[in-house]
Amino acid sequence: MARVMDLICYPVKGCAGTSMTESLLMPAGLAHDRSFMVISEDGIFRTQRRHPRLALIRPAISADGTRLTLESADSTDDHGTVRLDVTTSASRRDVDLFGTSFQGIDQGDDVAAWLSDALGAPSRLVRVPPEHDRIADGLAPGPSGYADSSAVHLLSRASLTLLNRRMADRGGPPLSMNRFRPNIVVDSHNQEAGADADADWAALPHAEDRARRITIGGAELGYAKLAVRCAVTLVAQDVGARQGPEPLRTLAGYRRAASGGVVFGTKFSVLTPGKLSVGDEVSVTEWGDAEV
Known part of the structure; x- marks a missing residue:
């Protein structure tokens, strides 16, 4: 009953969610859920606790996870949309999530500049690497x-x-x-x-x-x-x-x-x-x- x-699904941690009629449930959750994370320049994750404007960023990801779009839902700005081809081959960087160190794949300067402008703080976007083994x-x-x-x-x-x-x-x-x-x-x-x-x-x-x-x-x-x-x-x-x-x-x-x-x-x-x-x-x- x-x-x-x-x-x-929340493709980018801390950003807006997307309602779906169906989804694959993978070992680490709904497909693409929290696969990406916004970080500071020194690798610390950004959260709505300190950056509530993350809620106004609407991600959309392709079914195969190779294409990500970020759109601003803030009617008071003109950030528009940024689109990127997701990379899993770029260099890894250390990221900090609640004081625990993990790795992230940096998604490049274009999306970093867009996020920095939208949040008013220097930011970058990283993706969970394929070898991520967090339990x-x-x-x-x-x-x-x-x-x-x-x-x-x-x-x-x-x-x-x-x-x-x-x-x-x-x-x-x-x-x-x-x-x-x-x-x-x-x-x-x-x-x-x-x-x-x-x-x-x-x-x-x-x-x-x-x-x-x-x-x-x-x-x-x-x-x-x-x-x-x-x-x-x-x-x-x-x-x-x-x-x-x-x-x-x-x-x-x-x-x-x-x-x-x-x-x-x-x-x-x-x-x-x-x-x-x-x-x-x-x-x-x-x-x-x-x-x-």
């Missing part, structure tokens, strides 16, 4: 590109509905799903809160927290950890700027994990690759205990 409602930690460790941690972020519509209801009780407006930048959004067909979790688990807010193994089509996901939320959730994705204390203020009141941190949504590793489509049934084959 739980179904895939949306599939979102993200968690209950089910797994390969990951330039994502913050595990390869796949899954969130249910019921969880967002509950959050928006709680914010409304405080006099706040609802937030859209893109504040949380999930890869897979699931929803229930019958929409009745209180349904049995095994039969229609997506009708229950935060039921995804307890899912330990999930099958979608022929693909299988393994639970890694809860998604700890940060200041990126304060950024309105359509304007590329922070807008107030929500949702962190409300989440702090009811979504603190036993291990610490404000959590919302769940991170998974890919156990079995496959093809995903909007409308696919999402089945939980193993449950665990909630950590909140």
Whole structure:
């Protein structure tokens, strides 16, 4: 009864996402997800935490991953569009992601100049090299590109509905799903809160927290950890700027994990690759205990 409602790929870490009707799920997540990363001149990754205007950069990548287009969604500037042929043969350079050193393939001066202008800070673009062997930690460790941690972020519509209801009780407006930048959004067909979790688990807010193994089509996901939320959730994705204390203020009141941190949504590793489509049934084959 739980179904895939949306599939979102973020080809460039920190930039806007693209909704898709179908996608291949690869060992490191949705095809091309977080394959690229914007960095400073000294190799440190750029993030909406400090550069919220990343949200206004809309990437589009060809199916084979050889062509990337970046377009500015900021109506107040004239950055336009930059197109590049993706290279995997250029020299590698050291990059820093949360204090851990990895390698990246520099994509050249043209896109670097475009990004530097769009963000107002010297920037370059790198791609995950083919030899990238990062394994993200968690209950089910797994390969990951330039994502913050595990390869796949899954969130249910019921969880967002509950959050928006709680914010409304405080006099706040609802937030859209893109504040949380999930890869897979699931929803229930019958929409009745209180349904049995095994039969229609997506009708229950935060039921995804307890899912330990999930099958979608022929693909299988393994639970890694809860998604700890940060200041990126304060950024309105359509304007590329922070807008107030929500949702962190409300989440702090009811979504603190036993291990610490404000959590919302769940991170998974890919156990079995496959093809995903909007409308696919999402089945939980193993449950665990909630950590909140």
